[in-house]
Amino acid sequence: MSTFYPLRVAVLTVSDTRTLETDKSGGLAVEALGAAGHTLVSRAILPDDLNGLREAFRALIVDPEVDVVVATGGTGITQRDVTPDALAPLVTKAIPGFGELFRHLSYADIGAATIQSRAEASLCDGTLVFLLPGSTGAVKLALEEIILPQLDSRTKPCNFAELLPRVRGTARG
Secondary structure, eight states: OOOOOOOEEEEEEEOSSOOTTTOHHHHHHHHHHHHTTOEEEEEEEEOSOHHHHHHHHHHHHHOTTOSEEEEESOOSSSTTOOHHHHHGGGOSEEOHHHHHHHHHHHHHHHGGGGGGOOOEEEEETTEEEEEEOSSHHHHHHHIIIIIHHHTOTTOSSOOHHHHHHHHHTOOOO
């Protein structure tokens, strides 16, 4: 049996209107990641501001205490939806399969409206970053069907959790 390796996770909600008390999507992410055995190292709510978001992403990416960032909100196509644009210059390697799979799975729930989502995942230096829509349904789907299995070192045939040490050059013996 494989060993479970808890990862250190930051949850970032992008919203002009939510607070910690009203942030159901961020709360859902925190709860699900914690229940899976991961450690929450940071939680924040930031407005839909491109430069502010970029600086927040940059700080989380360089923080040695953060393995994974899960961001909710700001992935649509309106003028205020700037989360993917804020992250773009910080991406080392895009992980297009995440967005493709998310939209495929989401199609069963919301039909062709899934095309409006710019949900994505990327490797930024040695940090995994997932950008999710702000709806609780989308966050639940992404976590349960894609992210949590990939952050579990016991998932076979492969998973992000076992790849992170190799990506960072700190492979476990």
